[in-house]
Amino acid sequence: MDSLKPYDVVVIGAGVNGCCAAYHLAREGYKVAVVEKGIIAGEASGRNAGGVRQNGRSRTELPVAMNAIGQWMRFRDEFGGEFEYVQKGNLVVGYTDKQHQDMAKDAQRQRDQGLEIEHITDKKVIRELVPALTDQAICVNYVASDGKAQPFKATWFVAKLAKQHGATFHTFTEVTKLVREGDAISGVETTRGLIPTRSVIAASGPWTISLLKDIGVKLPMLVRRTQACVTAPMPHFIDPWITSGTIWVHQTVSGNVMIGGGGPWEPLSFTKESSLLSLQRFSRRAQQVLSGLKTARLLRGWGGCLDVTPDFQLIVDKIKGVEGLVVSVGTCGHGFALGPAVGQACAEMATGRKPSVPVEGLSVDRFASDMDFETTYKAMPEPL
Numbered sequence: 001m002d003s004l005k006p007y008d009v010v011v012i013g014a015g016v017n018g019c020c021a022a023y024h025l026a027r028e029g030y031k032v033a034v035v036e037k038g039i040i041a042g043e044a045s046g047r048n049a050g051g052v053r054q055n056g057r058s059r060t061e062l063p064v065a066m067n068a069i070g071q072w073m074r075f076r077d078e079f080g081g082e083f084e085y086v087q088k089g090n091l092v093v094g095y096t097d098k099q100h101q102d103m104a105k106d107a108q109r110q111r112d113q114g115l116e117i118e119h120i121t122d123k124k125v126i127r128e129l130v131p132a133l134t135d136q137a138i139c140v141n142y143v144a145s146d147g148k149a150q151p152f153k154a155t156w157f158v159a160k161l162a163k164q165h166g167a168t169f170h171t172f173t174e175v176t177k178l179v180r181e182g183d184a185i186s187g188v189e190t191t192r193g194l195i196p197t198r199s200v201i202a203a204s205g206p207w208t209i210s211l212l213k214d215i216g217v218k219l220p221m222l223v224r225r226t227q228a229c230v231t232a233p234m235p236h237f238i239d240p241w242i243t244s245g246t247i248w249v250h251q252t253v254s255g256n257v258m259i260g261g262g263g264p265w266e267p268l269s270f271t272k273e274s275s276l277l278s279l280q281r282f283s284r285r286a287q288q289v290l291s292g293l294k295t296a297r298l299l300r301g302w303g304g305c306l307d308v309t310p311d312f313q314l315i316v317d318k319i320k321g322v323e324g325l326v327v328s329v330g331t332c333g334h335g336f337a338l339g340p341a342v343g344q345a346c347a348e349m350a351t352g353r354k355p356s357v358p359v360e361g362l363s364v365d366r367f368a369s370d371m372d373f374e375t376t377y378k379a380m381p382e383p384l
């Protein structure tokens, strides 16, 4: 096999995580190559809904999300990034007394962690935030600094920054094998030849499962579809992002209303097809949440592949026993927003530093090494 130029770090995957890691590495002067089997943001990072939220994050993910928001703002405000990033708030809706109690408690926990979040029960105030919200809503958790972006443009923007700092992108190039010398990484085999390196960041989404399996590392992860759909542009009537149970709704800068969500009913496979059942469900559920959608015209639906972990949180860690291998995976359908912070942590870990972003709770060790996740998953009544 031909040998290509060596790099300090090779990043596998040009999704948001890979591009952000490459940006941080290149900015610090490391020689970095991103190897991508397709195009930049061709998978989940270009197919997602662009929600950039802190609201409702777990205790572990919240500080990572707070760090990421600061970076997205910098990309927009300092570096002139035009990726439709607007901070018009994120709102989780509750309909029952039990939800009201749970949400009030969760809002307090997030406040204790430093987030500016409101738990609102005054219907007049709720109405002011979203006049179209149906009357059944009795409370909301609201974070004003949250927002949304156009994920394809956002990921391409970060890739452009990375390139400006000297990162190389090999698109349409697949990593077929991680190469080891003893217990350490010595390179990656690709469809264009061998790239020598002592450090690899696998930001390769659900495909990471097989890449690591080939070197004897089992990740507790499954691949599952999630779906979304979009209407034709409508006059502007929704400002914040809205989450209600297992669906979310928001209106893009161009006026299209986007609806989506996923759950355990989705197949555990790499399929990205849109299903009629989901489109019907989105349409029915969205109309329970918001009035004003009756005349909406559905334009299209699509799916994307998620890498799901047992606790529905990311894995950002060095792999023990394989020196030089860092993974950034398991984003479980909410990883676009976290990209800049996760990318920074990975860049630091891949170059022998302690991550400045608090990712210690996202280590792979939190799962038992002999865990049979597929069996556990199928036995779960309703994962999150």
Ligand SMILES: Cc1cc2nc3c(=O)[nH]c(=O)nc-3n(C[C@H](O)[C@H](O)[C@H](O)COP(=O)(O)OP(=O)(O)OC[C@H]3O[C@@H](n4cnc5c(N)ncnc54)[C@H](O)[C@@H]3O)c2cc1C
Pocket: 012, 013, 014, 015, 016, 017, 018, 035, 036, 037, 038, 039, 040, 041, 042, 043, 044, 045, 046, 047, 048, 049, 050, 051, 052, 053, 173, 174, 175, 176, 203, 204, 205, 206, 207, 208, 211, 226, 227, 228, 260, 302, 303, 304, 305, 306, 328, 329, 331, 332, 333, 334, 335, 336, 337, 338
């Ligand atoms: C419909 C939908 C809606 C979503 N909504 C949101 C949202 O609103 N907010 C949010 O925060 N998140 C959302 N998500 C989740 C978000 O898209 C993902 O968490 C995030 O994009 C994951 O980024 P990534 O870089 O880890 O992975 P990916 O974007 O999957 O990138 C991995 C890349 O690795 C490449 N690759 C894989 N194997 C190889 C190989 N062997 N060689 C070379 N390249 C390889 C792939 O081609 C791919 O481009 C949503 C996802 C979907 C599908």
